[in-house]
Amino acid sequence: MMLLWVAFGVGPVGCEQLIDFDIKVAPSDDRTRRFTVRVREDWAPIGAARLVELVGAGHYDGCAFFRVIRRFMCQFGISGNVTKQSLWRRRPIGDETTARGSNRRGMITFAHAGKNTRSTQLFINLVDNTRLDKENFPPIGEVVAGMDVVDAIRATGEGAPGGPGPNQGLIQRRGDAYLLENFPDLTRIIKATIRRPPQLFETATTTTPPRLPQIVEAPASATSESASRQMTGAIQFAALAAIFFAVVSFYVGASLARHRRSGPALLDVESPLVPGRSGAADKES
Numbered sequence: 059m060m061l062l063w064v065a066f067g068v069g070p071v072g073c074e075q076l077i078d079f080d081i082k083v084a085p086s087d088d089r090t091r092r093f094t095v096r097v098r099e100d101w102a103p104i105g106a107a108r109l110v111e112l113v114g115a116g117h118y119d120g121c122a123f124f125r126v127i128r129r130f131m132c133q134f135g136i137s138g139n140v141t142k143q144s145l146w147r148r149r150p151i152g153d154e155t156t157a158r159g160s161n162r163r164g165m166i167t168f169a170h171a172g173k174n175t176r177s178t179q180l181f182i183n184l185v186d187n188t189r190l191d192k193e194n195f196p197p198i199g200e201v202v203a204g205m206d207v208v209d210a211i212r213a214t215g216e217g218a219p220g221g222p223g224p225n226q227g228l229i230q231r232r233g234d235a236y237l238l239e240n241f242p243d244l245t246r247i248i249k250a251t252i253r254r255p256p257q258l259f260e261t262a263t264t265t266t267p268p269r270l271p272q273i274v275e276a277p278a279s280a281t282s283e284s285a286s287r288q289m290t291g292a293i294q295f296a297a298l299a300a301i302f303f304a305v306v307s308f309y310v311g312a313s314l315a316r317h318r319r320s321g322p323a324l325l326d327v328e329s330p331l332v333p334g335r336s337g338a339a340d341k342e343s
Contacts, residue, residue: 157196166182
């Protein structure tokens with residue numbers, strides 16, 4: 059996990075990262091529009107870590123919003139590349155029984171097909187859907203800018219066979235070949251990018267040229283003492299970071315181990331149910 063954060067230059071989830079989703083509402087649009095999600099690892103650390111991993115790997119680039127139901131939610135996250143999608147589907151993450159947060163409007167959450175089956179699919183709540191809180195759908199982040207862009211995402215209605223929208227099973231098996239042939243006008247993500255919140259960076263607040271600092275020679279003993287304090291601080295920080303990574307890795311590993319023991323089948327449909335529907339989501343063979 060640490061190597062992944064270093065490779066993509068994003069830092070640990072605890073840094074409260076933001077994710078910018080640049081989308082085209084329709085293929086004919088001349089402009090891209092953006093909404094921004096704040097990752098909330100304090101709500102659901104396992105799901106938050108998976109979201110950062112997927113975005114860092116470029117998984118959501120090019121993904122279509124294939125299930126968009128007004129006054130409910132919009133769903134995305136199946137890659138049009140069948141091979142890539144298959145690899146991620148075989149690495150589901152475990153459930154989070156102590157998750158916090160609530161499925162209010164603007165919250166983003168992993169879809170699933172049952173116990174320990176969260177993989178790549180996400181949905182954004184278009185209205186308050188707090189009933190989902192008791193159905194194992196813990197939010198992992200929140201839209202903090204551009205909710206009007208989310209509201210503009212093209213509606214599809216319920217997916218086939220229960221509605222006129224795309225069939226999740228066929229997306230899994232045929233990818234973009236199926237979507238472009240049958241649903242060419244879906245809203246798509248152009249690029250998803252991780253960044254830190256702007257308040258974490260120092261920005262210039264004046265155009266006045268900065269004054270050059272005066273160079274004062276310090277006694278050798280003071281310089282040595284300062285260097286020693288810096289070294290001690292660095293060692294303490296490294297120790298705390300190591301403990302943090304060890305704890306996160308332990309919980310993620312334990313969750314994956316529980317999943318392997320339970321061995322859930324790979325199901326085609328990962329969806330929160332529309333209000334008023336009962337029973338399990340329809341599953342394609």
